[in-house]
Amino acid sequence: MGKNEFYRNQMIRISSSTDLAKHITDLRKRSKLSQSDLAIRCGLSRTAIQTLEKGKETVKLETLLKVLSFLNIGLYINHHLLVHPDEETSH
Numbered sequence: 243m244g245k246n247e248f249y250r251n252q253m254i255r256i257s258s259s260t261d262l263a264k265h266i267t268d269l270r271k272r273s274k275l276s277q278s279d280l281a282i283r284c285g286l287s288r289t290a291i292q293t294l295e296k297g298k299e300t301v302k303l304e305t306l307l308k309v310l311s312f313l314n315i316g317l318y319i320n321h322h323l324l325v326h327p328d329e330e331t332s333h
Contacts, residue, residue, distance in 0.1 A: 280313075291309070
């Protein structure tokens with residue numbers, strides 16, 4: 243298994259806005275993007291990126307989703323009551 247494949251298969255549990263902010267900041271920096279670069283590419287203001295990276299709990303969901311999408315970060319909901327459509331059985 244290559245290094246990229248290993249990281250692609252990793253899931254990290256996020257338990258606070260601060261945790262999420264740290265991961266987003268890290269991925270932005272690894273992508274060699276400034277906050278301004280990321281803002282422009284996501285159609286956001288630099289202030290919006292700063293707010294997100296500070297872990298502010300008042301970040302708009304739409305802002306978060308734009309940044310996650312651009313950085314290719316998946317957002318998943320995992321709950322035992324949710325069933326994937328492929329796993330449903332006909333009754």
